[in-house]
Amino acid sequence: MNESKMICECNQIDWSGKDGKYIHIESGEIYDTQKHGALDCQAKVREGTINYGQYFRECKFIPGDPESHFPNAYFKIQKKNVTTNKVEEGIPPIPEKLFK
Numbered sequence: 001m002n003e004s005k006m007i008c009e010c011n012q013i014d015w016s017g018k019d020g021k022y023i024h025i026e027s028g029e030i031y032d033t034q035k036h037g038a039l040d041c042q043a044k045v046r047e048g049t050i051n052y053g054q055y056f057r058e059c060k061f062i063p064g065d066p067e068s069h070f071p072n073a074y075f076k077i078q079k080k081n082v083t084t085n086k087v088e089e090g091i092p093p094i095p096e097k098l099f100k
C-alpha cells in the first residue's frame with residue numbers, strides 16, 4: 001500500500017442519485033464496481049486499496065462532509081440542522097463585517 005499515491009476518482013461517478021442509482025459518467029451506465037472497477041473511495045476502502053485515513057484526507061466526495069462535492073451531503077446536513085437546531089462545530093459564524 002502506497003500512502004502517497006492515492007487519487008480520488010469519485011468524480012468519475014454521477015452521485016446525484018437519480019432513482020437511487022449512481023451513474024458511471026464515462027459509459028453512462030449504472031455504476032457497478034464489478035463492471036467498472038472500484039472507482040469510488042468507499043469501494044477502495046472495502047477492497048483494502050486504501051485505508052480510512054487516506055479516504056478522509058483525500059476523498060472529495062464524502063457523504064456528510066460539508067466540504068464534500070457529494071451532492072446529497074449538503075441537503076442532509078441542512079435538514080439535520082433544521083430538526084435538531086444543533087450548531088455544527090468547526091463552522092465559524094459569518095462575521096458581521098460582511099454585512100456592513
Ligand SMILES: [Zn+2]
Pocket residue numbers: 008009010011040041042058059060061
Ligand atoms: Zn473519493
